[in-house]
Amino acid sequence: MSLDYTSLLLAVGFSATCLSLTLFGMWLTARSEKFLLTWAISLLLVVGDIFAYDAYIDMPGRLLGIATLALLLLGFSAMLGAAYQFRTGASPVPRTVFGSIALAVALPPMALGYDGLGFMFENLFAALLLFATAFEYWKGRNEAPALTIGITALYSATATSFALCAMVLAWDGKLILGHAPSNWAEELSLIIVIASMTGIGALSLALNQGRLARHHRHNALTDPLTGLLNRRALFDMHGNAPVGAFTAVVVFDLDGFKAINDEFGHAAGDEVLRVFARELAGNLRPADVAARMGGEEFALVLKRTLPETVEATAEAIRAAFAACCIETETGPLTCTVSAGFAFGTKEGLSFDKVLSAADKALYAAKRGGRNRVTASAFRRAS
Numbered sequence: 001m002s003l004d005y006t007s008l009l010l011a012v013g014f015s016a017t018c019l020s021l022t023l024f025g026m027w028l029t030a031r032s033e034k035f036l037l038t039w040a041i042s043l044l045l046v047v048g049d050i051f052a053y054d055a056y057i058d059m060p061g062r063l064l065g066i067a068t069l070a071l072l073l074l075g076f077s078a079m080l081g082a083a084y085q086f087r088t089g090a091s092p093v094p095r096t097v098f099g100s101i102a103l104a105v106a107l108p109p110m111a112l113g114y115d116g117l118g119f120m121f122e123n124l125f126a127a128l129l130l131f132a133t134a135f136e137y138w139k140g141r142n143e144a145p146a147l148t149i150g151i152t153a154l155y156s157a158t159a160t161s162f163a164l165c166a167m168v169l170a171w172d173g174k175l176i177l178g179h180a181p182s183n184w185a186e187e188l189s190l191i192i193v194i195a196s197m198t199g200i201g202a203l204s205l206a207l208n209q210g211r212l213a214r215h216h217r218h219n220a221l222t223d224p225l226t227g228l229l230n231r232r233a234l235f236d237m238h239g240n241a242p243v244g245a246f247t248a249v250v251v252f253d254l255d256g257f258k259a260i261n262d263e264f265g266h267a268a269g270d271e272v273l274r275v276f277a278r279e280l281a282g283n284l285r286p287a288d289v290a291a292r293m294g295g296e297e298f299a300l301v302l303k304r305t306l307p308e309t310v311e312a313t314a315e316a317i318r319a320a321f322a323a324c325c326i327e328t329e330t331g332p333l334t335c336t337v338s339a340g341f342a343f344g345t346k347e348g349l350s351f352d353k354v355l356s357a358a359d360k361a362l363y364a365a366k367r368g369g370r371n372r373v374t375a376s377a378f379r380r381a382s
Contacts, residue, residue, distance in 0.1 A: 005182070006054065008190040013050035015194060016043045019201045026205075030212060038092045039082035039204075045075030057180045065110045069122045073102050076129040083136035086208075099129050109175075116169060116177040123166035130159030147207040154196040154203070161189035223292040225270055226277035234291040235351070238301055242348025247303045248310040249351075250341040251358040252280070252317070254296035255370040260335060268328040272335050279321045283313055299355070307343065307375065314339045314373040322371060336371035338362060343376075 020043035027036035049071035056064040077099030081092025102125035110118030134155035141148040168185040221233035229237075243249070254260075254276060261269040273296065280290050280298060289301040302310055322336045340361025342354050361376035368374065 016047045035082045035085035042078035080133045083133045087140035114175045116174040120169040123162045127159045127163035154199045158196045161192040229291040231293045238351045243344030243354045245346045249354045249358045250300040251362045252298040252339045255336045257296040338365040339373045
């Protein structure tokens with residue numbers, strides 16, 4: 001018994017409509033994820049193509065043929081743009097416009113009445129656009145390998161089904177059909193599209209939810225002003241592990257920061273904090289961790305290091321920051337920083353104790369005249 005082609009076509013349209021509405025709803029709750037809107041629009045174009053194609057099956061005509069071809073290729077071009085936007089965060093327009101160039105090749109034959117050739121080109125370019133979309137996800141597979149590889153496979157399967165449709169039409173060799181293509185490849189393509197769309201939708205939603213969860217966690221653990229880790233993140237990473245003899249904690253505190261806020265304003269104070277954070281981050285090794293503890297206090301954790309290296313690193317940060325001239329609305333200003341550092345022990349000390357020892361060394365630096373680095377009693381690796 002042959003498959004009901006119209007029912008399959010409507011099933012694709014229904015699936016695409018539901019997925020588009022779901023994506024649009026998600027975009028309304030997460031406006032920063034703009035690719036969701038682009039993807040929703042691309043699916044609406046595909047839905048428009050499905051209705052136009054259904055009408056073309058009943059009443060073949062040149063205008064309906066042009067409409068179905070244009071809507072499908074525009075929809076897949078926008079889908080390519082959405083995939084690029086998801087992967088990079090950049091505008092989808094260049095990829096969408098580039099994909100739409102296919103219209104310049106596929107539309108003229110359809111407009112001139114060579115519908116067989118037009119459908120052949122339509123399926124060929126649809127396959128190329130879907131393969132390009134699959135490749136975008138493949139390039140971004142490091143984000144969530146299992147999900148992105150699954151999406152890549154499903155887009156590739158859909159692209160292959162369109163390529164088969166183009167091959168069957170090319171093999172038939174008819175430039176003028178006078179009706180919608182009807183062959184085993186068309187029915188197989190619809191089945192694959194239904195299955196792939198369901199899978200792509202589920203995997204993509206899971207991928208996006210995972211990204212949002214990581215984004216929220218990143219925000220919860222990051223200081224918004226400086227971009228460094230916050231106190232919570234630092235304690236999540238080191239608070240429960242003993243600090244060994246070759247691990248150091250350095251605590252920095254900007255000198256006279258309250259006076260800066262009072263004299264130059266809080267905007268200038270914020271800029272001072274950002275400048276110091278850049279100096280701090282610029283002196284980190286890959287294994288080092290820097291955090292803003294709150295206010296004008298910062299911490300640095302260095303592993304596999306020696307007292308001489310820690311002192312040299314802290315001194316480099318102190319000197320570089322002291323040399324900075326920060327422009328403000330009321331004029332330039334300079335600021336200094338004091339620091340104290342402490343090491344763990346061979347037996348292992350709690351992070352709190354080492355941090356407390358570094359704090360005491362910092363207070364000693366403040367009492368000693370500020371703008372200096374002071375070591376604690378735990379300065380020697382034992």
